[in-house]
Amino acid sequence: MRPESLTLPSWGRLRKDAALCNLPPPGNAPKRGRPRKYGPKTIDLAKRAAQPRGWQQVDCLLYGKPATKTVKTFVATWKPARGPVRVVIVRETNRWIALFCTDIHAKVTDYS
Secondary structure (H helix, E strand, O other), X not given: OOHHHHOOXXXXXXXXXXOEEOOOOOOOOOOOOOOOOOOOOEEOHHHHHHOOOOOEEEEEEEOOXXXXXXXXXXXXXXXXXXXXXXXXXXXXXXXEEEEEXXXXXXXXXXXX
């Protein structure tokens, strides 16, 4: 087993200026060298949060009480995590918060 498979998923808060990248393109043709870990373009979290598309309402528990949050989620690569992460942007009344999880298959409701 590889050591990466034995690690637990990490959750945390992202800085608003975090250097996120797109996922690398799938390597269909055999090439020399190792496969790419990071995609070619960087993602601007502020621009993603300002986009009106892609927001959804999610019911979750917040401090033990039911709450409805407006969220946007996508998968990106982040160098401090050494690979892909699930990014969740939570829209509040006058601001937004970016969270991440190293388990890209985690549900959005698992973050609360």
